Amino acid sequence: MKVVIVGGGAGGISTASNIRKLDKEIEITVLTRDNKVAYSPCAIPYVLSGKIESFDDIIMRTPEDYKEKDIDVITEVEVTEVDSDKKTVTYEKNGKKTVMDYDKLVLATGGNPFVPPMQGVELDGVFRIRNIDDGMRVQEAMKDAKSAIVTGAGLIGIEIAYALKQQGLDVILSEMLPQIVPRSLDKDMSDILVKYLEMEGIQVVLGKPITKLIGETKVEKACFGDEEIYDADMVIMATGVRAELDLARMAGCEIGRWAILVNDRMETSVEDVYAVGDCVESKDLILGSNTISQLGTTAVRESKTLARTICGKKSKFNPVLNSMVSKVGKLEFGAVGYTTSFAQQNRIRPVVQKVQALTRARYYPNAKPMDIKVICDGNGTIIGCQIIAEERVAERIDTMTLAITEGLTCFDLSNMEFAYAPPVSMVTDPLILAVEEVSKKFN
Template sequence: MRTVIVGSGAGGLTTASTIRKYDKDMEIVVITMDRHVAYSPCAIPYVIEGEIKSFEDIIMHTPEDYKKERNIDIITKAKVVDVNSKENKVVYEKDGEKFELDYNYLVLATGGTPFVPPIEGKDLEGVFTVRTVEDGMKIDEYAKKSNSVVVAGAGAIGLEMAYAFKKRGLDVTVVEMAPQVLPRALDPDMAEKVKEYLEKEGIKIILNKPVEKIVGKDKVEGVVVDNKVIEADMVIMATGVRPNIELAKKAGCEIGKWAIKVDEKMQTSIPNIYAVGDCVEVVDFVTKQVTMSPFGTTAVRQGKVAAKNIVGIKAEFNPVLNAMVSKIGDLEIGGVGLSALSANQNGIPIVIGRCKALTRARYYPGGKPIEIKMIFDKDKRVVGCQIVGGERVAERIDAMSIAIFKGVKADELANMEFCYAPPVSMVNEPLALAAEDALEKFD
């Protein structure tokens, strides 16, 4: 029996390792276009910034490690060019040659491809996307001979990269076509606090405007925004990711609204083909609508579910809450579930609870401000939460993920027991205070 996995990201390698955990005899072959495997793309901005010393530090395992420790074969720098789902064969290219491989199970973990708008100058030297370790290494080298950078896109990666460049002494401008930063994660009022912090750090933010074109003869010299030229030596295109679904189409898998359609077992419309990661659609826990969940945490959970079903263990993937967290300088930002904006777009009546507090007892040194926005539906169930603060954001977002998943109501949250010690918390937990604030607003 052989399982072929296309892609060596979090979803693909988790699938491979989980299959091996439960099945010692299955032949497992991973085919990837990458040279490096088992690395964290989310860590790239922190290497650029200098918080992590080198790119080698974010590569956890080598292909040789997988072969020696888990008997998993990884074929690097190879591209799967065709899938014949009727004959259970894949065709891949490596070093200019084509090879054919049979499979009993196929897992598509093809991820996403950076989306670069079709603008003039996008192919100039000095224009980069941020997806792989190789991308990071090239950006790192180019930054050494640059004085200014424009980051197109104000999502988490874009803002993390912007801060990293600022810490390295570059002049930084962020250009975002949406009217706010972090448009997928935060409401405008919470996003404004992030914008204010970045501007205080010396980063210029331009909203509601796209990058119209990139100018330069052979390499980047600037970008045009609102008919004005902003000088720049390099441009980072952090303009989003599109699911890589070409192989799924060739295999004949059903494609949904945006990406590969899978069931709760991570099974595609073809029974022995599974798909995981950024290339698949998921269901939103609150709205029950189809959505995307381009997070490593999602890919890992999907990989475990797919692997268990392949080896005959029943497992299901739950609808998502899209919990996210980011650290930009001294600021932590988190969000989970619905924002007020998305609730309104889905026609869900809401009540909002807010709290401004400190992360430690007010008399204990080092306490940092934290602000919470909590979203409740008409039945008082918590359906979303956003937090911006100096510390302790991630664990609160995790707590709110559990609360939303379990249908916790405002009065339950307000009266819930929380731990307390002056160095790490307030005697009144800010999450409970935000719930109390919401309770006062219900009829």
């Protein structure tokens, strides 16, 4: 059997590795546009900030390493055609076209940074971050730059803004919505982050889209709304990612609102064509409707399911909650499930409580404040949680992910056992304080 995988990102390359773990015989070819594979794009901002020394450090494996596993990785190719009747893909490398047969085709085409149509986006000094080469270009450009504007205050935008500030640039972080991290955080929680970013010297401009970029050949200024004009030696467009769907359309795959439709075995609507990663839709665990989960972890988890499907084993990908975490400077912030406004948009009347606790016993040195917000539906079932602190956020998000997955109410969780020692927690865990408080709203 011959499996051809289009895309060398987390979804594609993990699918290749996972198939190989299950089966030594299957022929596996990965076709990728990039010249590098097996790196974590999530790490790009940390290289830019100087926290990680070099881009080389974040490359986990080379195409040669995959050769050793008998996985053929062909880099710097453009796949131009898919024919799902004849079961072929056509790709171009160095101007030369090759037609390749497949028994099973995996579309791991990922996403492209979405750049709103706007005057000046084609100027030099305007960047988007899709891959490691983009990261290198930004790294090069920031050496001569004094000021930067990062537009789009999702995770990547915030992380890049912080990185550039660390490198001594004057940085503006701009977001057209009235808050940062709108997908995962409520405004009051995101305000804690804004305050921190401002304390670190980043200027945060909310509620105003960039309307044009100004410059001769190189960007010099950005215009916010109608009148506000800021200088900028470089502009990073971190305005989101759109699934890349051209090949999926060519193959005849059914496309949903945002991306390729797959079932819980990662099969598309076309026989022997599968899809994985940022280019597919997932099921939302709470509502059961479709959603988009463009996270590295989701891609990696999907790749395990897909490898089992391809190898003829029992497989099932579960609905997602889009559990996330990030760290910017000292602050770790994470979230899972629905925000208050997302719940409202979906006709859930959320019952919400925010508490502040500590990461250690009150009397233990270096106890840090921890802000927690818990969101329940009208029955007390937990549907969301957001946490910000200098430490110990990620695993608490994981606990809440498990609680939501299991359908627990705030009353259930209030009774749960938590491990305690003065250096690592409060005798009543911050999560328990939060769910106890929200429980009171149901009395």
